[in-house]
Each structure stands twice: as C-alpha cells, then as structure tokens.
Amino acid sequence: MKILYGVQGTGNGHITRARALSTAFARMPSVNVDFIFSGRQRDKYFDMEPFAQWRNYSGLTFIHKSGKIDPIATIKQNQFRQLFKDIKTLNLSDYDLVLTDFEPVSAWAAKRAKKPILGVGHQYAFHYDIPKQGANPATELIMKNFAPVNLGLGLHWHHFGHPILPPIADIPENDYDVEKSNILVYLGFEDPEKVMQTLAPIKSHEFIFYGEFDSPQTKGNIHLKPLSREGFKIDLAKANGVICNAGFELVSEALELGKKVLVKPLKGQMEQLSNAKALENLGIGKSMSTLNTETIERWLTEQPNVKILYPDVAKAIANWIVEGDWNEKTRHDLAVELWQQVESPDMNNFAHIEKLKKRL
Structure with missing residues (x-):
C-alpha cells in the first residue's frame, strides 16, 4: 500500500502525531508512506529526519500577534493562488490512499482526483457534539471544509459518547525523576x-x-x-x-x-x-x-496532578488503515476497543464505555 500523508505544519502537535504514525507504518513492510507538510516555511521545521524526502507547500495558516488571531494579517499572508495551483498539480496517481492531519493541499487534491482520503487528527473530533467555545457558523464551516475527508478519525481526551479515539501521546521512553519545583x-x-x-x-x-x-x-x-x-x-x-x-x-x-x-x-x-x-x-x-x-x-x-494512560493509538490506527475496511462500523469498533484500554483515575466517570457502546 502506498500512502500520501499530508500534515498541517502550523502547530507542532500535528507533526508529533505524524512522527508516531510514521514509526507505526515503518514496522509494516507492505506500506510505503510519502509526506507533505504545509503552513510553514521549510526552514522553520526542525527534527524532520523521520520523514525522509518530505515535500513542503505553502498551504494555509493563521497569523497571530500577542496571543490572538490577526484576521487581516492572516488574509494578507496566505497565498490563495499558490494554494489552488498546488492542489491542481499534486499528482496522486501512484497512491492507494491519501491520509491527512488537517492539511488542505492533500485533502483537496484527493477530493479533486476522487482518491480515497482519511483524516486523522484532533480537528475531526469537532464534527461531533463535544464541548465547544467560540463556535459560530463560520468556524463550523472551516472545520468541515478546511481539509475535507471521506472518513475522519477524531482524537480527544474523552469520546463524549461518540466514535472519537483517544489521543496519540508521543511520550519519552526513558524514565526521569520529577523535579517538583x-x-x-x-x-x-x-x-x-x-x-x-x-x-x-x-x-x-x-x-x-x-x-x-x-x-x-x-x-x-x-x-x-x-x-x-x-x-x-x-x-x-x-x-x-x-x-x-x-x-x-x-x-x-x-x-x-x-x-x-x-x-x-x-x-x-x-x-x-x-x-x-x-x-x-x-x-x-x-x-x-x-x-x-x-x-x-x-x-x-x-491543582492536583492527573495521570491518564492511553494505549498505543498510533499502532491501532496504522493497523486499521492497512486492513483496508474503512467505514463507520469499523471506526466505531476501533473507538470502543481503544477506550476500553484507557487507564484513568476514575474510569466510570471518564470513559463511559457502556454509554459509548449504546451510542454505536
């Protein structure tokens, strides 16, 4: 299976998830993954060795100043003509699947070419009724159309009774003593x-x-x-x-x-x-x-310290993708399977596994 994986580069969280999934895919000899990143100038990325010959596009990004979005600067900064050109010219003929973490060039190119496209990322959790603040018709439109997919795997700290998956938490393998101060x-x-x-x-x-x-x-x-x-x-x-x-x-x-x-x-x-x-x-x-x-x-x-142990979500997603049966039922089954493995201080209040099963 040959996959094109598009990653939104404006936040390091998208890249962290991509690293974890890259590691999971690398263990599968039948899978070949190419990466594209957008939303940041190439020289602003760092520690990109896991992605081999990755490609970079301007994509879309949000400009911020002093802790808030600057809408005027955002409009001026984004190169919409270049975005449309990149979408039109991205060649997907060699790929079996396009995977996107809220990356618009890969998503819209796949939609244009009628290629199968899956989304993996936090933003796809917002397609469901989850806690929201500052939402309005414009933000809902952006969430649904910024990087459209055939099927999305949303990630969140809780499933909220929907087929949302736990986070991909890429934590250090070594143990270190905690300095309380x-x-x-x-x-x-x-x-x-x-x-x-x-x-x-x-x-x-x-x-x-x-x-x-x-x-x-x-x-x-x-x-x-x-x-x-x-x-x-x-x-x-x-x-x-x-x-x-x-x-x-x-x-x-x-x-x-x-x-x-x-x-x-x-x-x-x-x-x-x-x-x-x-x-x-x-x-x-x-x-x-x-x-x-x-x-x-x-x-x-x-504030007390809270510890929540998540399973290897990246590995589970990679296996689900390679199996090739991408539909709402298998996504639901994957969600239930993963939440059953979550360890938290209060599973009854936090995971609500039975409630999730009833919703599916």
Missing part, C-alpha cells in the same frame, strides 16, 4: 517578554521556558531554552507541571505523564478555546484567559 512553559503564541514578566514574581518554582530563543539563558528562576524536540521531551518528563497554549498534543502528553496542566488559549481560535473548556469540564486541567501571576500561583498550589 520545575514547571515547563511553552507559550509560542505569546510575547516572551510578557510571559517572563508574569512568571518573574513567582520565586517558589523553576520555569523551563521554551521558545524561539537564539541560545540558552537564565534569568533568575526562568531558564530560556531554544526549541529542541529531544531537550523538550526530557524537560517535559522531569517537570511537575506544564503551562502552555491550549493545543491538543502537548496537553495529551502532559496528562499521560501525570503533569498538572494550565492552558492559556489563543484568543479568537475556536479549537483552543474549546480545548480549554473541555479540560475544565473534565476536571483534568485549568485555564486562564490572560497571562496572570495570581492565577498561576493558585494553580501551582491547588
């Missing part, structure tokens, strides 16, 4: 100076702050570190908690590692606002609408 900070959508001003008064903890810094620096109890996948994974494993924007993948990894979580959603971004709401509703994390020292201090002292 260490807090990992990754707020890529925020002004770094404002982040440091917010953290500086909190002397009780050490903050490991990852961002687009030229070199490591230490400013009191705030340790600045340049982006590095391996270094980030190690510091995540050692940290007692995580402060981040409300993206899906990092929070999933933090929950599996048993870290306390505090998110600051990107303003105007329905997905992140909804993630923050889901965390609060499920009681597995806290959120703040603005960077606030008092909120962080209260979270540090009051």
Whole structure:
C-alpha cells in the first residue's frame, strides 16, 4: 500500500502525531508512506529526519500577534493562488490512499482526483457534539471544509459518547525523576517578554521556558531554552507541571505523564478555546484567559496532578488503515476497543464505555 500523508505544519502537535504514525507504518513492510507538510516555511521545521524526502507547500495558516488571531494579517499572508495551483498539480496517481492531519493541499487534491482520503487528527473530533467555545457558523464551516475527508478519525481526551479515539501521546521512553519545583512553559503564541514578566514574581518554582530563543539563558528562576524536540521531551518528563497554549498534543502528553496542566488559549481560535473548556469540564486541567501571576500561583498550589494512560493509538490506527475496511462500523469498533484500554483515575466517570457502546 502506498500512502500520501499530508500534515498541517502550523502547530507542532500535528507533526508529533505524524512522527508516531510514521514509526507505526515503518514496522509494516507492505506500506510505503510519502509526506507533505504545509503552513510553514521549510526552514522553520526542525527534527524532520523521520520523514525522509518530505515535500513542503505553502498551504494555509493563521497569523497571530500577542496571543490572538490577526484576521487581516492572516488574509494578507496566505497565498490563495499558490494554494489552488498546488492542489491542481499534486499528482496522486501512484497512491492507494491519501491520509491527512488537517492539511488542505492533500485533502483537496484527493477530493479533486476522487482518491480515497482519511483524516486523522484532533480537528475531526469537532464534527461531533463535544464541548465547544467560540463556535459560530463560520468556524463550523472551516472545520468541515478546511481539509475535507471521506472518513475522519477524531482524537480527544474523552469520546463524549461518540466514535472519537483517544489521543496519540508521543511520550519519552526513558524514565526521569520529577523535579517538583520545575514547571515547563511553552507559550509560542505569546510575547516572551510578557510571559517572563508574569512568571518573574513567582520565586517558589523553576520555569523551563521554551521558545524561539537564539541560545540558552537564565534569568533568575526562568531558564530560556531554544526549541529542541529531544531537550523538550526530557524537560517535559522531569517537570511537575506544564503551562502552555491550549493545543491538543502537548496537553495529551502532559496528562499521560501525570503533569498538572494550565492552558492559556489563543484568543479568537475556536479549537483552543474549546480545548480549554473541555479540560475544565473534565476536571483534568485549568485555564486562564490572560497571562496572570495570581492565577498561576493558585494553580501551582491547588491543582492536583492527573495521570491518564492511553494505549498505543498510533499502532491501532496504522493497523486499521492497512486492513483496508474503512467505514463507520469499523471506526466505531476501533473507538470502543481503544477506550476500553484507557487507564484513568476514575474510569466510570471518564470513559463511559457502556454509554459509548449504546451510542454505536
């Protein structure tokens, strides 16, 4: 089976999922996967070795400034003429299947060529009735048409009674001792100076702050570190908690590692606002609408650590894809099978397996 896998490159979570699925597919000698990425300039990607001869397209992206979406800059930045050209010229004749993680070039090219296309990603969970914040007809339209698929495998921290799968949590294999005073900070959508001003008064903890810094620096109890996948994974494993924007993948990894979580959603971004709401509703994390020292201090002292163990979702998805029986029933069966393997502090309240079975 030859697969073209399109990955949205605007967030590192999409790429993390692709790495996990790439590893699963690599164990299958009958499968050959080519990767395309879009939404980011090629020189802005890092640690891309698992994807071999990957290709890059401009695609579509959202421009943010000071923690919120800038709609005017977003329209100006996106190259719609180039997008249509890339969709039209992408040759899919050699592929048996197109797989997309909310990547528009591969999705629309497959739709145009009438190729089978499956979606894997958090965004496909929003096709169901799940906790949402900031949703409106425009956001619903974007979710359904940004990267359309024949069948989507949505991922979330809970199935909410629908055939949604658990997260693909790509956590470190090595065991590290947790430093209870260490807090990992990754707020890529925020002004770094404002982040440091917010953290500086909190002397009780050490903050490991990852961002687009030229070199490591230490400013009191705030340790600045340049982006590095391996270094980030190690510091995540050692940290007692995580402060981040409300993206899906990092929070999933933090929950599996048993870290306390505090998110600051990107303003105007329905997905992140909804993630923050889901965390609060499920009681597995806290959120703040603005960077606030008092909120962080209260979270540090009051929020318990939550640990949720997920099965190998990437392996299960890869097996399901290779089996070739892609329909709503087998997707439902896959969802039930995976949620039955989830280990959480309170399975009766968290998984609702029987409720899920009745809905299928």
